[in-house]
Amino acid sequence: MSNGTVRRATAADVDALVRLRAEMFAAMNVADTDELWRTNAHRWFSDRIDESDYCFVVVEVDAQVVSCAAGAIRDAAPSPAVPDGRDILVSNVSTAPAFRGRGYGRAAFDGVMAWARQVGVRRAELMATAFGRGMYVRAGFQDTSFPAMRAALGEAWSLDSDRGKQQ
Structure with missing residues (x-):
């Protein structure tokens, strides 16, 4: 990556985070037929952008956000693999199509991983x-x-249903 600026996302970047999330789904061939998810995603990013258990990193080129990555600290019961119970879920790693293959996605991902190490998280999942x-x-x-x-998990789902019945 040569000419990009890597930084933490701000509230002003929420539209770009949603746009890049849509690009991620397009690259995965996930149908995008309902605008509701975008409205909900905008609210979700807005609600979490300044939360300490979340990190949203963007890469900006010529004043345009071209790539992003997200990290969320998960609070889980301690285990042998994660004795303090905290790990990070990495998600939303996406780059605008015209900017792919230049290291911008890796730079955003690396920013999230650096944050995770800074806050003491020792395991990541994606x-x-x-x-x-x-x-x-x-x-x-x-x-x-x-x-x-x-x-x-629809309203009809339960452990007693055919799908959830335990043997």
Whole structure:
């Protein structure tokens, strides 16, 4: 990265964070058919931009935000792998299409990782796309034996339902 400025995002950058999040979803081939998520994302970023457990880093080129990354400290029960129970979830690593391949995404990601080390967090987790995977592997991330699982929790969902029944 040669001509970008890396900095913490401010409230003035929330629109750019939402725009770059949309670019991330487009790169992942996620359908963007509903504006509600953008409204909610704008509120979410606005509510957290100054919170100490969050870090939003942007890269600016010629007064335009072209890349970003986010980090969120998670409070979890301590474990053998994370004795103090705190780790960081890295997300929203995205670069505008015209600026990809120049190191801007890596610079934003590195800014979040530096913040995590500064605040004493010693483990990071993320979900990688095929495009970003190489960067994360080079940064020391590895696949885990416990991949993420997800379920939509509608009103009808319960542990007694067919989907949630324990054996």
